Amino acid sequence: MKENILIIGGGIAGLEAAGQLLKLGYNPIIVEKSDHLGGHVADWNRLFPDMSPAEDLVSRLIAASSEANIFLNTEISFVNRLKDSWNIMLSNGISIITRILLFATGFTLFDASKKEEYGYGVYNQVMTNSDLEHWFNTGQDERIPEEGPAAMGFVHCVGSRDEKARNPQCSKVCCITAVKQAIEMKQKFPEAMIYCFYMDLRMFGKKYEDFYISAQKDYGIRFIRGRVSEVSENIEGKLVVKAEDTLSGKPVKVTLDLLVLMSGIVCNQQTCKTAGLLSLPIDSDGFLKSRDNIADITEAPREGIFYAGTCTGPKTVPETLAEARSAALEIHNYILNGM
Amino acid sequence: MDFGFKISPSSAVNLDNVDLTLYNRLLEAEPDICKCIACGSCTASCPANRFSGMSVRKAILNLQRGKEKETARMLSNCMLCGKCTMVCPRGINTRHLILSICKLYKEEAK
C-alpha cells in the first residue's frame, strides 16, 4: 500500500511537494482551507522578473498534482498521536492516519488597515498590493479611474520591518513586487507620475537589479527614500502623502490619486493553531521553527513533520518551489531509512 | 506689525509644485541621471565638497525637488576633475551631466 503523506496547505509549496511525492510513488493528501488551490500565487497576475503569468505556474502545478487526494474548504480539527503515527481528524469528518505531515501552510498578508496612518479602508484611493493584482486580473476596482491616476505612489514595507506592527522581519518580495507593479502601472498609464517610497531597496534576486534600473531609466519611476508618515485627504478627495526624503533630509509632501500599500508577509495565525495541536515550536519571528535554520530548514524538530515554503519565513516563489522539492526528497529519504 | 518673529515658509518640499520643465529637458540630455542609487561615492570623492558642499548625488536630488539654487551653489566650486565619474557604480557620466546642468540652469542671482 502507498504511504499516506498529509500536506497541509494547497498553495504552490503544497502542490509542488505533492507532485514530487506522486512521482516518488507516495500518496499525498492535500488539505486546503480555502476553496481553491494555488494560494496567494493564484491571486497574483504576473510574476517577476520575467513577467510570466501566475496562472500558468499554478495550473502547471495543479496538473502535476492532480492524482493527489485533495480536500478543499477543509481544516484540521484535531490530532491524536498514535504509536508511530497520527490520526488526523479533518473538519469534513474524514480522519486520516499518516506517519508523515508536511506543513505548507504559507503566510498571511499583513492587514494594511492596522497601519491606521495610511488610511487603508478610510480613504477612497488607498489599496494594497494584493488589491492591485486583483485589478490586474479582473480590471475591476473603483479606486482606479479609467483614465488612470495622474500621480500614484507605492509604499514599501507596510507591516514589514516594523516592530510596532509586530513584524520585525523583511518580507523579501515587496521591494521587487512594488517595482514590478510600478512598471506595470506605467505600462498601462504612461502619463502617470509614479513614486515609490522605500526604506531600503532589497534587490537581492536574479535580475532584480536590472528590473530596478529599468524602472528608473526606462519607466521614469521616482524612488524616494523615506517611509510615508501619514496620509490624509484634501478637499478634492485626493490623497496628501507626507514622508521624509531622507536623502535630502527634507520632508516631502505630494498629492496622489492612488496609493498602493505593499503589505508584507506575516505568519499565518491558523498555522500556529495547527502547530499547537502538534506541539511544534514557533520561532521568535512568529513563523514555524525549523530544526535548524541553515541545514534543516525543511524539517520540524519533531520526527515525521516537514516544512515547505513560507510557513517558516518570507520566501520568493522560486525559493518556495525549491523548498517544496527539497522537502519531498527529505520525506522520501526519511521513509527509505525506515523512519 | 513686528512681533520680533515671523512666519517661515515650510521646509517641506511639495512635489506637486515642483516645476520640472528644466529637469525634464535635462533628463532628455542625460537619461542616466535616473539611474543614481544615491550611494554617495561621488560626494565622498569630490575635492570640491569641502568648499561648496558639492555632491553630484545631492545636485541631482535637488533638481528633482525643485531646489535649483542649491544645485547651482554646489556646482560653483566643481573642478570637473572626473573623480565622480570614475567612482560611479552606475556608470553615470557625471562630468557631462554637470556641464549640462551648467548649461540649462541659471546661477543664483548675485
Place this chain on the structure above:
Amino acid sequence: MIYQGKQKIWADYQKEIPDDHWYYVRSCIRQNFFPGSEKMFLEICRNVLGKDFHENASHTTCGGIAYHCDTIPQETVMTIVARQFALMTEAGYENYVASCITSFGNYIEILQTWEEFPELETKIRELLWKACKREFKKPKYVAHASDLIYKYRNLIAERAKYRLINRHTGEPLKVVEHIGCHYSKMFPSKGVGGAEYPYVLCGMIEAWGGNVIDYPERRHCCGYGFRQYHVKANRGYSISNTHKKFESMEPYHPDMIITNCPGCPYFLDRWQYAIAEMEGKTYGENGYGIPVFTYEEVAGLVLGYDPWDLGLQLHQVAVEPLLDKIGVEYDPARKYEGLNHKNLLRPELPGVLKCC
C-alpha cells in the same frame, strides 16, 4: 472618505469610562485663558447631570509644562504626580479626571512607566514619603475631562437648547476638531478613537448636530510646542505651524474650531490675530477669524448658558457671528460686564482681524 472605515477604527479604540465618582484636577493655564470652561465642566457634571465630582483646593500643577520644557527631571514630575494621587486617595476616590491634556498625557505616561519599571514607582513612593509623608494608590481609571463630556454627549444633546446647525440655511455647521497632541499620540489606546482618527470630539460634534471636517493637516500640532513658544527665538516656528494648519483648513470654510487642550484653543485663537497682523490674512467670513472653543464652552452654549457667563468675551476671535449663525441669544451690551456688574473695559480692536 469611507466613514465606515473610521467607525471600524473607532470601534477598536473604546476605553472604559466609569459613569460617576471622579476626582477632578484643574489645568494650570486654562483658568486664565478660558475661565468659563472648567467652571462649566463642573456645572454640567454636578448640577445638570447630578454626578459626583470631587475637587481639592490643595492640588498643584502636574509639572507637565516644566517637564516638556526640559526644566525638571522625570523623578520630580513623578513625585508631583504621586502627591496628586495621594490627595485623590485621601479623598477616597479611584477615578481621576484631568482638565488638561498635557496632565492627562503626563499621568498616562507615568503610570505606564511605572508598569514597565516598578522599581521607579517604589523610588517615587519613597521620595513622596520623604517629602510630605503621604502615600497613594494608583488611580483605577484615568480620564481626560473631554472623555467624560464625550460619555455624557447624548445626555447633553437631550437637554440641548441649541444645535450646531446654521439656522439660516438649516445646514449642519462645519466644525474643525483639534485634539491636543498629548491626548492619544503617545498612547493611542488611552484615547477615545485612537491617535490617527480620535473620536472624542467628533462624537460630541455629531451628537450636537455639527459636521466634522477632515482636512489634510488635521493631525498637525496647534503650534504651541512648549519650548517652541516659550523660547522667543523659536516663536516664529510656533506660529509657522499654526499658519500651516489654517492654510490647510481654509478651503473647507469651517464655521468653528473645537479643541480639548488648554494650549491649542489659546494658540489657534490668538495666533489668528498675529497672522492677520503679519500676513494681512484672516480665515473666517468677512474679515473675521474662525472662532475657537473649548468643548466645555460648546457644551455650555448648546445647553443655553449665556455666552458671556461662559467667558467667551475673552476670546480674541469674535464669537458673535457664530452665535448669530446658531441663533444663540446674547446681549452685546453685557459683553464686557463683569460678574459683579463692574465694567471690564473694552479692549482695543486689532487693525486687520475684524472683531466686535
Place this chain on the structure above:
Amino acid sequence: MRERFLTGYNDFVLPFMIGMIFILSYCAISLVRIIMQLPKEDRKKFFISLVTPKTIAKNIRDIFCDCLFHVKLWKRNKLLGYMHSSIAFGWFMLIVIGHIEVLFYVPHRAKLFYFPIFFRYFVAETESTMKGAFFFFLMDFFLLMVLSGIALAMIKRLQSRLFGMRRTTNPSFLDLIGLYSLWAIFPLRLIAEGFTADISGGSFLTKSLNHVLNSFLSDHTNMLPAWWAYSCALGVFFIVLPFTRYMHIPAEMLLIPLRNAGIKIRHARKGLAKAQVYACPSCGLCIDACPMGVMKTHIKDTTVYLNRQIRRNNEARIEEISDKCLLCGKCTAVCPVGVEGDKLRIAQRSIRRYAINQDYSNISAQMLPISPGNISPAAVSAPESAATVKNGGKVLYYAGCMTALTPVIRKSMESILTKAGVDYELMDKDGGLCCGRPMMMAGRFDQARQMVEKNTEIIMNSGADTLLLTCPICYRIFKEKYDLKGIEIIHHTQYIDRLIRSGMLRVDKDTTRYVFHDPCELGRGCGVYEEPREVLSCAGELVEATKNRKESICCGGSLGSLSLGFDKRKSMTENALANLMAGAPDIIVTACPLCRSTFNRYADRPVEDIAEIIDRKCVTSAAGPASLNPGGSN
C-alpha cells in the same frame, strides 16, 4: 616652334580661364580674411616670420616636403606616398616646365595666363625644334607620372588596404565632382595632346597616342573637342575646388607658414582654426588613428568629419563630435598636413555658453589642508627669491585627483622617495585643488586659469624647487600653463630615471616582460617617451606594443571625452589592451593613474604603474639621505 594662330586665342580656353580667375580671387579673399582674423600680436608674428630668413627657409622646405613630396605619407606607406607625390609633384612639374617652354619659345605670350596650359594647341613644331625634344620628353614623363598616380588613386578607392588604410573618408557629393574632374584632367590632356602631337610635337606618350589616333581618326577635326574637354575638366575642378576637400591644396600652403610662425589656435572658427579646417585633405588617416574607431558608429566623429561639419556650420554635429573626442591627440600626430584635431575640439568646446559658471574666489590656500611645515620662511618672500633656496630645496609631490583613486601609486612613489633619501612633501595629502587640465579640456579656460592661479600660489609658497607629478594629465598643464619660476616640473617617470642614473636608486633586474603603454598626455602630450622605457629596462625585459610612442592607442578612459558613456568605452579599452599584447608581456605598465584603473577593469594580466614596479624592485640605495638632489644636478 612657331605659333599656329595669330591671335593666340581659342574659345576653349574660356572654361579654364573662368575657373582659374574664380579660384584665384577666392583664395586671395580667403587669405586676407584669415590673416585679418588673427589676433593682432599673432598677425605681427606672422608677418615677421615671413621675412625672417630662418622661417622662410623652413617654409619653403616644408611646402616642398609636405605639399609636393608628401614625405610624411611616404614614411607611413610607400604606395600612398607615391600616389600623392606623383600627382602633386608631377602636376607641379607640368606647370613649371609648361611655363619654361612658353618663356623659351614664345616669350611674348608669357603674359597670357592660359598659354602654358594649352601650349601644345597653339604652337607647331618646326625643324629647329629638335632641341625642344628635351622638354617634350620631360612633359610626357611627368604626365605619365601623374597618370600613374591617378591610376593608383582609382585603385585606392576600391582597395584602400593596399595603401595601409583600413578605412577612408566617405566623400561628399561635391568631393566626388572634384574627384572625377581631377581624374579627368590628365587623361583628357593626354588625349588632347595626342591629337595635336603630329603638329605640335610630342614625346613617347603623346606621339605614340597620335599614331594610334591617326590610324582610325584621319583628320584633325577631333582635335578641338578634346581640348575643349580638357579645358572644361580644369574649369570644373577649379570652380568646385573651394567647396571640396581639394581646398587643402591652397590652404596648406598658408597653414605651413602660419604654423612655422608659432601661431596657436585662439578662436574656434577663425584664423588658424579656419586654415586648419580648410587644409584638411580628407585623406582619412585620422579615421584609422582614432581610438573610437573600434566602434563603427563613431567613424563619423573623427577629425576629418569635424572639419567637414565646421565647413558646413552644422552646429549640432560640431558639438557632438567635439564633445565625444577623447582628446588623445593621435589624429594630430598622424595628420599629414598638421590639423590639430584635439586643440580644434577644445576650441569648439570653449565657445559654449553656460548659465552656471564656476568660480573659486571663495577658496583660499589656507582652506587647504597643507601641513604648516610646507610654508617655509622663503615662502613669505617674493617668488623670485625661490631660486635662492634651490639647493637646499625639497621636492613637492602633487599626487592629483586621479591618483587619489589609485592610492597604490602614491604609496609606491612615496616609498621610492624615502628609499632614495629624497626630502619631499606631499602637496595634496588630504585632497587639494584640481590641476585645471580637465576643466581646460572641457574648454572652460577661465575656470582652469583660476585653478592654475590658486595652485601656483600654493606651490610658490611651498619653498620647494621641484614639483613632482605622478599624473600625466596634471603634468601636461603644469608644463604648458603654469608659470613656476625656479621650480622644475617633472613627471615621476623622468624623476625615477634620474634617481637611477644618479645612483640614488638601485633596481634589481629580472626576466619579467614589461610592456609600456604611453599615456596620451605624457607621450603625445609632453613628448616623454624615453625615460619610462629606460626605467623599465633596468627592471626587466621591455617589449613593445604593436603601436607605441606617438602612435600609442588611448586606453579609453580619458577625461578628454565629455559625452562618451562608460558602456561605450569598453571596446576601446579592449582594443588598446590587444595592441599591448604583441610582445606577450607579463605585466602591463603605464604611468598614468587613469590608464591604470581603466586597463585594470578589463585586463587579463596585472596592470601597474611604473612606480609600483620600481618600488618593488629597488634595493635601498647606499647613498645617504639628501646627499644629492637629483633635481638640482640637472
